[in-house]
Amino acid sequence: MSPSSSPLSRVAPIAWLILVVAAMSGAYWWWQIGRPVPLADTPTAHIACVSYAPFYRPGQTPLDPHAFVSPAQIDADLRALSERFDCVRTYSQGFGLSAVPSIAQRYGMKVLMGVWIGRDPVANQREVQMGIATAKAYPEVLRGVIVGNEVLLRGEQSPTALAGYITQVRNAIHDTHVPVTYADVWEFWLHYPQMADVVDYITIHILPYWEDEPVEPKDALKHVAEVYGRMKTQFPGRSVMIGETGWPSHGKQRRAAAASLVNEARYLREFLRYAGSVDMPYNVIEAFDQPWKREQEGTVGGYWGIFDVNAHPKFSMQGPVVEEPRWLLGWWAGAAGAVLFLLAAWWRAEWRGVRSRVTLLLAGFASGAALAWQFRQMWYASRNQLEWVFAGVMCLLALGTAIALARWIAARLGGAPSTHAPDRRVHFAWLFALTFYGLLLVFDGRYRDFPLGLFWLPAAGYLLVALLDTDRVAMPSVEQRFMACLLPLLAAVVVAQDVGLSPPAWLWLGVNLALSGSVLIAWRRAARLQAYQAQAAYQ
Structure with a gap:
């Protein structure tokens, strides 16, 4: 051979x-x-409302029942956030977060105040009572009280039990004229439409990346508009707010929905341009990256923030973005x-x-x-x-x-x-x-x-x-x-x-x-x- x-x-x-x-x-x-990717600019870097969870520093996690965030940290965070956001949304009264309304008032901010509802009835009642007290103390600061976040999605309470907590808060703060709502993924409002009867307005979450059939970035805004229109049709005459929307900057790709810095910037810029052209109240998730979420949701869970763990902006709202x-x-x-x-x-x-x-x-x-x-x-x-x-x-x-x-x-x-x-x-x-x-x-x-x-x-x-x-x-x-x-x-x-x-x-x-x-x-x-x-x- x-x-x-x-x-x-x-x-x-x-x-x-x-x-x-x-x-x-x-x-x-x-x-x-490393190539700059040209994206559409937003008219302004100012955002109406953003989810605020202060657990972005090393070792901070709400999974620790003894966790506590100092008023000094909350003050520093809200002082910085007030330069770009009119409002913050919180999710709990615990961990020191009941201080948020009083501190937000110093910086002219409004608050969508959260009352956390989980499985534990004792902890739930503690949250409810703290929420009622805070709402009565600072009614002029609150845009609303959100009793429960994705409770039905997690299956931690029945619709009847959840409605009881909402009604309890609503009745207790009726004289303050602060509206009360519940927040969940939009499909769960369709599964349990009776929940609309116990709230003052409907708060839905639209997260194109997390949909059962993930939506790729180029179609994400269209998806948001379609879902919002569907919810307005499903609940005629009711106010509907988008309580969470956003995009992750890192993590596993789901079908054509890639978690990347460029896609996060693209989605937020396009969403803010759209939200500014229509009468649609909204809240963006979230202010800071949350490292603790990686324990529950993998890499992607920790990277929904507009700011990183050092409180630095991850991208600009104008000009090209580099991955x-x-x-x-x-x-x-x-x-x-x-x-x-x-x-x-x-x-x-x-x-x-x-x-x-x-x-x-x-x-x-x-x-x-x-x-x-x-x-x-x-x-x-x-x-x-x-x-x-x-x-x-x-x-x-x-x-x-x-x-x-x-x-x-x-x-x-x-x-x-x-x-x-x-x-x-x-x-x-x-x-x-x-x-x-x-x-x-x-x-x-x-x-x-x-x-x-x-x-x-x-x-x-x-x-x-x-x-x-x-x-x-x-x-x-x-x-x-x-x-x-x-x-x-x-x-x-x-x-x-x-x-x-x-x-x-x-x-x-x-x-x-x-x-x-x-x-x-x-x-x-x-x-x-x-x-x-x-x-x-x-x-």
């Missing part, structure tokens, strides 16, 4: 193509998220990866040829850019030191695996004879890890991100090894073959769950196909050899 027709010569171009595409894709992804101003760090990470991969294979002769070094440069750049992508996801997703440590260890393992595989691939593409294959136990471990996470995505994936940067390194590396390891034939274990068949099926389910509209889901499918392909290629070669040997023995 001539060298030009050897098995290695036939698969080498495919391997080179994978390496080049991987490196160029990493460079392009970082470049494109990632630090995008060059991705290229620098790729360059660092290329240098690291070269140094990791510098002392051996089989890695000093031009083809070997180009292989290491491409693999290193692709790996560095991918890990930088993963680090960016970790930056937004990790909630505590334990998660940082776990994610960091996994990235180091992926990097070590990628370096070992790249050295083998570089030697092979450089013309060296095939040496012993990379450790099959490590291969098995990555197969198991990807299968385990794939199961989580299928059965509990609503709030889980796609760790594409982490798994891309071993997936691409083992695929290239399988393509280039033409000199040896070894049958994968039964467990490996089982996982190789299961991985594409799990990933396909994830794609189907997003009805094929989520690009990250398709990329996840690609990662799964690459890692499973590394087993299927070896399986096919071994099966062909066994068939050939059986035929030879028969003859």
Whole structure:
């Protein structure tokens, strides 16, 4: 057999193509998220009302029953918010939030005051009594009292019991002329229209990203207008307020609804322009990013704020918006990866040829850019030191695996004879890890991100090894073959769950196909050899 027709010569171009595409894709992804995106301006940066929860500092969370926010922090927050907002909406009387109306009065702000209703009847009565007392003390500050937030959505009270709490507050503050309402996702007002009989006006939540059928940004405003019109028709003669609307800046993409900074800016700008052209009371969610929400809603839960956790605006209401101003760090990470991969294979002769070094440069750049992508996801997703440590260890393992595989691939593409294959136990471990996470995505994936940067390194590396390891034939274990068949099926389910509209889901499918392909290629070669040997023995 001539060298030009050897098995290695036939698969080498495919391997080179994978390496080049991987490196160029990493460079392009970082470049494109650093491009300014032109968006429509808003006439003003001033917003009518915004949800205010002060739990944005490290360690602050309303999940802690003993949490308390000092009046000094509330004062500083409202002083800053008063420059851009006429009103704030609160959700509870506890945690020190009963002080909001008195402090808001100092800065000429109005308050949509929340009374939290949950499962605990004792806590509910405490909230109700505090809400009644605050409403009687500061009626001139309140635009309304919201008794209960998404209680029916959470299933924590029956409509009858919830109506009892609302009626109790409404009767108690009747003389103040402060209107009383209840707030829930718009569909639940349609499910329980009787709730309209116990409120002074109807407060609905319209969150296009969180719809059962998520709405992509370009259609989000149309969706809001249609839902608002439908609710006005369903409840003729009643005032309807949008109590929550907004868009997240980071987190998992749902179908075509991508959580991104650009999309948050796009949605808020378009919504504010629309709200300013019609007679529609509204409240935007929310003032500050809320890190504690990531525990309940995944990464996306913590990034609905107009301001970040440092109380800085996340974007301007005029001019282009950049998704990632630090995008060059991705290229620098790729360059660092290329240098690291070269140094990791510098002392051996089989890695000093031009083809070997180009292989290491491409693999290193692709790996560095991918890990930088993963680090960016970790930056937004990790909630505590334990998660940082776990994610960091996994990235180091992926990097070590990628370096070992790249050295083998570089030697092979450089013309060296095939040496012993990379450790099959490590291969098995990555197969198991990807299968385990794939199961989580299928059965509990609503709030889980796609760790594409982490798994891309071993997936691409083992695929290239399988393509280039033409000199040896070894049958994968039964467990490996089982996982190789299961991985594409799990990933396909994830794609189907997003009805094929989520690009990250398709990329996840690609990662799964690459890692499973590394087993299927070896399986096919071994099966062909066994068939050939059986035929030879028969003859």
